[in-house]
Amino acid sequence: MTDYSQLSFWHETSGDDLTPRAPLAGDAEVDVAIVGGGLTGLWTAWYLLQREPGLKVLVLEKEVAGFGASGRNGGWASALFPRSAGSLERAHGRDAAIAMRRAMIDTVDEVGRAASAAGIDIDFAKGGTIDYARSRVQLAAARAEVDDARAFGVDALEFWDATKVKAAGALGAAFDPACARIHPAKLVRGLARAVEKLGGTIAEQTEVLDYRPGRVETSRGVVTCDRLVIATEGYGATLRATHRRVLPLYSLMIATEPLPDAFWDEFGIAHGQTFADFRHLVIYGQRTADNRFAFGGRGARYHWGSVIKPSYDRVPRVFDHLHRTLGELFPAARDVAVTHRWGGPLGVPRDWHATASYDPAKRVAWAGGYVGDGLSTTNLAGRTLADLLTGADTELTRLPWVNHHSPSWEPEPLRFAGANAGMLAMQFADVEEKITHRRSLIARVMGPLVGH
Ligand SMILES: Cc1cc2nc3c(=O)[nH]c(=O)nc-3n(C[C@H](O)[C@H](O)[C@H](O)COP(=O)(O)OP(=O)(O)OC[C@H]3O[C@@H](n4cnc5c(N)ncnc54)[C@H](O)[C@@H]3O)c2cc1C
Numbered sequence: 001m002t003d004y005s006q007l008s009f010w011h012e013t014s015g016d017d018l019t020p021r022a023p024l025a026g027d028a029e030v031d032v033a034i035v036g037g038g039l040t041g042l043w044t045a046w047y048l049l050q051r052e053p054g055l056k057v058l059v060l061e062k063e064v065a066g067f068g069a070s071g072r073n074g075g076w077a078s079a080l081f082p083r084s085a086g087s088l089e090r091a092h093g094r095d096a097a098i099a100m101r102r103a104m105i106d107t108v109d110e111v112g113r114a115a116s117a118a119g120i121d122i123d124f125a126k127g128g129t130i131d132y133a134r135s136r137v138q139l140a141a142a143r144a145e146v147d148d149a150r151a152f153g154v155d156a157l158e159f160w161d162a163t164k165v166k167a168a169g170a171l172g173a174a175f176d177p178a179c180a181r182i183h184p185a186k187l188v189r190g191l192a193r194a195v196e197k198l199g200g201t202i203a204e205q206t207e208v209l210d211y212r213p214g215r216v217e218t219s220r221g222v223v224t225c226d227r228l229v230i231a232t233e234g235y236g237a238t239l240r241a242t243h244r245r246v247l248p249l250y251s252l253m254i255a256t257e258p259l260p261d262a263f264w265d266e267f268g269i270a271h272g273q274t275f276a277d278f279r280h281l282v283i284y285g286q287r288t289a290d291n292r293f294a295f296g297g298r299g300a301r302y303h304w305g306s307v308i309k310p311s312y313d314r315v316p317r318v319f320d321h322l323h324r325t326l327g328e329l330f331p332a333a334r335d336v337a338v339t340h341r342w343g344g345p346l347g348v349p350r351d352w353h354a355t356a357s358y359d360p361a362k363r364v365a366w367a368g369g370y371v372g373d374g375l376s377t378t379n380l381a382g383r384t385l386a387d388l389l390t391g392a393d394t395e396l397t398r399l400p401w402v403n404h405h406s407p408s409w410e411p412e413p414l415r416f417a418g419a420n421a422g423m424l425a426m427q428f429a430d431v432e433e434k435i436t437h438r439r440s441l442i443a444r445v446m447g448p449l450v451g452h
Helices: 039-051 085-092 094-117 136-152 184-197 233-238 261-267 316-329 374-389 414-436 441-450
Strands: 028-035 057-060 076-078 129-133 158-161 172-176 179-181 201-203 208-212 215-218 221-230 246-256 274-277 283-287 293-297 338-349 355-359 364-368
Touching (some): 028 039, 057 184, 076 094, 136 158, 221 374, 233 246, 246 414, 293 316
Parallel strands (some): 129 274, 221 364
Antiparallel strands (some): 076 179, 158 172, 246 338, 283 293
16 A cells, blocks of 8 residues: 655655545535545635535545645745736736735735644744845846835835845845745645544545546546536646646655754744745745755656656656755755655646636536645635635635636647746756846746746
């Protein structure tokens, strides 16, 4: 049997032995069936059951709750949305974009509030994100980000000059207070238990093979339901009905041995703070509650046909690159031991626009496409889907991401060529900026295609 505690550092330290729950015991009939036991599915179940305590809610999970990105991520509960405020304004108008930004910022606190209401300790500490600028080009990008945020009037970003930042070579930083550091597996595993306490059922080791409105075919029986929620995020690419809805893109992570407080003081990273820099090929890190680096980044390639395999979670070249990058940012980290290495797929929609959607005619809901910004956004999705599924008309159901329709990804070989070209372009863009000391032309051309 699979040892799920070995999936990541987070799974190993979740305080949960990850023994699978019972699978579906044959055919079943429920009010709401939810496909996928990650945070989208579980938050939806949790908020639904608070609203309608007698509801029969069944979560169908192929492996164990928290097996996917929800248990493996960087632990940034941020206010980030894959589309910037400016891009949302262009797509939906200023008022709608402001409402979306406000909802995302409030969601960071809601994650902490809801976890404690559910009795889950998730190591929540809201210390903000330091986004280092390590070249003149990055410094200009940091200033522009802070200026844009100020002009938009919702976010409370600050520009920090070189005197306030201690990462190697950092000339300044953009600081965003709207971000908390959490332990993602403690959240998702605790939430699964909280859903059960409210009367929900979670069937693990139960693979959904196909679905249509009102009917879900699984490896263990057929589920008939009044309403259906698809919460498979990057794994949606493995189901016929959602194959081209999202592209599974891999993000990989490492964790180091615990480091003394003096190390963190030297580099100015307090508990609760997360960090990144302004390079194009995304990196992200946090100081864990037990004083390790949990540090990740993109760079693993997209696989033909959107195939997802356990072996794709582990790419030595990317792990080495992550350790090297950590050492560049914090030279004293060069010699620290890397104790854990893992990765997983996240879901990228064709236009990089996440959504929480519901079709009342078919009674089918879906949320996802968060790219790398799903940890808080799944909570907003859960609350929003709970409103939509119960017919409530609220501020949340009027947000501009509700019922947003992204175009499908192209068939192969175009999807393969485009996704990997985008990845390479971001790598080249970072090199180009190092050489030319100017904002990358490649990034400007490719940016709209890869969500920058
Ligand atoms: C390495 C990594 C780092 C990340 N870092 C961050 C971060 O720091 N901050 C942030 O905001 N976001 C981050 N993300 C993204 C974030 O984790 C995801 O957006 C979010 O967890 C998505 O949650 P979900 O419930 O929609 O999907 P998932 O957690 O992927 O859940 C989908 C579930 O569906 C199940 N499933 C799949 N197929 C089937 C089937 N056929 N039948 C039944 N069940 C099925 C899977 O087993 C899985 O449990 C990161 C992602 C990764 C991979």
